[in-house]
Amino acid sequence: MKRNIFFVVLLFCAVSLAAQSDDPVIMTINGKEIRKSEFEYSYSKNNNDDVIEKKTLPEYVELFENLKFKVMEAEAEGMDTTEAFRSEFNDYRLQLARQYLNEPVTDEALLRKEYDRMSEIVEISHLFIAYPESLNLHILPADTLAAYKKAVQLNNRIAKGEDFEKLVREFSDDKEVAEAARPGYLGWYKALQLVPALEDLAYAVPVGKTGIGRSNFGYHIIKVHARRSIPGQIRIAHIVVKQAENDSTGEAEKKINDIYARLAAGEDFAELAKNFSDDKENASKGGELGWISFGDIIADFQNQVFALKNPGDYTKPFKTAIGWHIAKLLETKPLDSFESKRDEIEKRLISGGFSLQLQKQKIDDWKAENHFEKNEAAYRNLMTTANTIYPGDSAFYSLYENSPETLFTVEGQAYPISDFIVLFKKNPRSTYSLSVDNLDEHIRQFEFNSLYETEDRMLESRYPEFRDLVREYRDAILMFNISSQEVWDKAAADTEGLERFFAANRSNYAWSEPHFKGYAVEVKDAKTKKQIQKEIKKMTPEAAVEYMNENYRVGDVNHVRITQGLFKQGDNKIVDELAFKGAKATADSEFQDYFILGKVLDAPESYSDVRGLVVADYQDYLEQEWLKTLRSKYKVEINEKVLNTLK
Numbered sequence: 001m002k003r004n005i006f007f008v009v010l011l012f013c014a015v016s017l018a019a020q021s022d023d024p025v026i027m028t029i030n031g032k033e034i035r036k037s038e039f040e041y042s043y044s045k046n047n048n049d050d051v052i053e054k055k056t057l058p059e060y061v062e063l064f065e066n067l068k069f070k071v072m073e074a075e076a077e078g079m080d081t082t083e084a085f086r087s088e089f090n091d092y093r094l095q096l097a098r099q100y101l102n103e104p105v106t107d108e109a110l111l112r113k114e115y116d117r118m119s120e121i122v123e124i125s126h127l128f129i130a131y132p133e134s135l136n137l138h139i140l141p142a143d144t145l146a147a148y149k150k151a152v153q154l155n156n157r158i159a160k161g162e163d164f165e166k167l168v169r170e171f172s173d174d175k176e177v178a179e180a181a182r183p184g185y186l187g188w189y190k191a192l193q194l195v196p197a198l199e200d201l202a203y204a205v206p207v208g209k210t211g212i213g214r215s216n217f218g219y220h221i222i223k224v225h226a227r228r229s230i231p232g233q234i235r236i237a238h239i240v241v242k243q244a245e246n247d248s249t250g251e252a253e254k255k256i257n258d259i260y261a262r263l264a265a266g267e268d269f270a271e272l273a274k275n276f277s278d279d280k281e282n283a284s285k286g287g288e289l290g291w292i293s294f295g296d297i298i299a300d301f302q303n304q305v306f307a308l309k310n311p312g313d314y315t316k317p318f319k320t321a322i323g324w325h326i327a328k329l330l331e332t333k334p335l336d337s338f339e340s341k342r343d344e345i346e347k348r349l350i351s352g353g354f355s356l357q358l359q360k361q362k363i364d365d366w367k368a369e370n371h372f373e374k375n376e377a378a379y380r381n382l383m384t385t386a387n388t389i390y391p392g393d394s395a396f397y398s399l400y401e402n403s404p405e406t407l408f409t410v411e412g413q414a415y416p417i418s419d420f421i422v423l424f425k426k427n428p429r430s431t432y433s434l435s436v437d438n439l440d441e442h443i444r445q446f447e448f449n450s451l452y453e454t455e456d457r458m459l460e461s462r463y464p465e466f467r468d469l470v471r472e473y474r475d476a477i478l479m480f481n482i483s484s485q486e487v488w489d490k491a492a493a494d495t496e497g498l499e500r501f502f503a504a505n506r507s508n509y510a511w512s513e514p515h516f517k518g519y520a521v522e523v524k525d526a527k528t529k530k531q532i533q534k535e536i537k538k539m540t541p542e543a544a545v546e547y548m549n550e551n552y553r554v555g556d557v558n559h560v561r562i563t564q565g566l567f568k569q570g571d572n573k574i575v576d577e578l579a580f581k582g583a584k585a586t587a588d589s590e591f592q593d594y595f596i597l598g599k600v601l602d603a604p605e606s607y608s609d610v611r612g613l614v615v616a617d618y619q620d621y622l623e624q625e626w627l628k629t630l631r632s633k634y635k636v637e638i639n640e641k642v643l644n645t646l647k
Helices: 002-022 036-045 057-076 083-101 108-117 141-159 164-171 196-204 251-264 269-276 299-305 338-351 360-369 376-386 394-400 417-426 435-462 464-493 495-504 526-535 541-551 573-578 607-633
Strands: 025-029 032-035 120-130 185-189 210-214 218-229 233-242 288-292 323-333 406-410 413-416 515-523 560-568 593-601 636-638
Touching: 025 036, 025 057, 032 036, 036 057, 036 464, 057 464, 057 607, 083 435, 083 464, 108 338, 120 141, 120 164, 120 196, 141 164, 141 210, 141 218, 185 299, 196 210, 196 218, 233 251, 233 269, 233 299, 251 269, 251 323, 299 323, 360 435, 376 394, 376 406, 376 435, 394 417, 406 417, 406 435, 413 417, 413 435, 417 435, 435 464, 464 495, 464 607, 495 607, 515 526, 515 541, 515 573, 526 541, 526 593, 541 560, 541 593, 573 593
Parallel strands: none
Antiparallel strands: 025 032, 025 636, 120 185, 120 218, 210 218, 233 288, 233 323, 406 413, 515 560, 515 593
C-alpha cells in the first residue's frame, strides 16, 4: 500500500512540474506566484471584442495588480475565513461543481431496455413462497434456502404437467390471490410496473412457461400467459350503467345488454352514450374519455380496452366495481420517441432505488480515472459476516466500527471499513431485505460517495475553466467585501469627509443654470393658502413643512400637497412660474392654489445639494489613496518575458 501511495505522489509531482513548465509565472505579488493562465484568462475575458473600452496590456496589468492587492488585503484581515464568506463561496462552488459532477453518463442500455418493453404488455400469474418471518424484512441467506428449495420443487412439478392453479391454491403464501376465482392471477403489466427482478423474469419467460424470481419478500414462480403489443396511447369512449349495491334483479346488466343490442343493430355509439350512460360528465361528449396510457385506469377496464385492435371496435358488456360498461376504441397513437420518454424512465428508475445502477457507467469511469483499488479480502470478510449477522444490527457495527482495515483506495487515499460503518450508521435504510444485498447496496453507495468526493476535490486541477471561474468568483467576493469596508460604505457614512471634499473641489460641481432648493406647496384653495402663509410667516421652510404636515393633513383629508426637491427650470411647473418667472402653472381641481418655500441657488451650497456626484468622486478619491497604500505594502515583480508572449 505504501509503495502505491509513493508512486501516486511521484506521479502527481511529475504531472505538476510538467503543468508548471507549460504555465510559467507571469508575476509575483507579495511573494505569491501568479501563473500565466490566470492572468491570460482574466485579460481575455475582460478585454474581448464585446468590451466597449478595451485596455492596453500595460493598463490591464495595473488593473489586475489592483485587484490582487485588494484580495490580499481582504485575506490579511481574515475575510476569507468568515462564516458569511465561506457560505456564499461554497454555495457558488457547489452549484458550479454539479454541472461537472452530475453530467449524465447514464446506463443508456438500461433505459433503452425499459423503453423497448413499454410497447409490450405481459399477462402473468404467480405462486408465492414467502421467507420465514418476512415481515421484519431482515433476511439472512440461510433463511432463504428452505423457501428457494420449495419454489424449485414446485416449479419442477409444474414443468412436469401438474396444474398451476391447483398448486397455487395449495401452496402460495399470497392467500388473497390464491383464493381468487382465478388462483394466482395478477393480470397484465408493462415495463416499470413490477419489481425489476420480476419484470426481467416476466419478459424473459416464454408464453405458457414458468420461471423463479426473488423479491424482498420471498420467491415467486411467475407464469406467463400471454404477451401482446400495445400502442403508446389510445383514445376511447364508453357507456356505463352503474349498478347499485342492492341490485339483486340484474337490472343494470339487462340495461347494458339492451344498449349493446342497439349498438350491434347499427345505432350510433355517441348518441347511445348521450342518452343512456350514467357517466354524466362525459355522456354529453359521446362518452369520450380522451387519451389514456396503459396503467392509467383500473385493471378490469384497462384489460378490456387495450384488447381492442382497430379504431371503431368496441367491447362486449363487461363489469367493474362501478357497474357495466361498453367501451369503444376511437384512435391509437404510437409510443413517444425514446428521447421524449427518456427522462420519465430515468426518474421512475431512480424513484425505485436504481440510481446507482443508472450511474454504473459514470462510476466505472470514475474508478478508472481515480485509480480505484478494491481490497477483495475486506469485501469478502464483510459479506461472510452478513451471512450470519444482519447489517445494521448493533452486533454487525461493533465488529467493524473501529476497524482500520482498508476497504479500497482512491487516488492512493485509503478508505477504512470504520469510515464505511460511520456512513452506514447514518442511513441504514435499504431497498433490499436480504442481508448480503443490503450490505452490497451500502458498500456501492460508500464507493460512489468516496469517488464523488475525490472528483469534487480534483475539479480545479482537471478542468481549467472550472478553476478559473471558481477563483474569479472567490476574488470578486473578497474584493467586494474589502472595497465596501474601505471605500464604498466609508464614503457614504463620512459626512465630515464629504463636506471637506466638497469644499476643496467646489468648482467641480458648478451648475450651468440656477436651481431652486426647497418645496412646491399646493393647497386646497386661496383662502387656505392665505391662512397657512400667515401661520408660517416666521418659520424656516423645514419647520413650515413640518407644521403643515401636522395641521393640514389629517387621516385621508389633505389640504396640502408638498413636493421637495432641487429643481432646475423645466422640472416643476409651479417652481418655473414662481422661482424662475416662467409661464403660469395650472392648478388641479383638488388643489386650486400654490406657493413655494426655499431659494434660488446659482451654485450648490453644500455637498448634500449634489450628494450623488460628491459621494462617487469621494469614493474614487478614497480608492486611489487606498491603492497607493496597498501598492507600497505589496511588492510586485513582473516577468516581462512571459508577459510579452501574450497577444
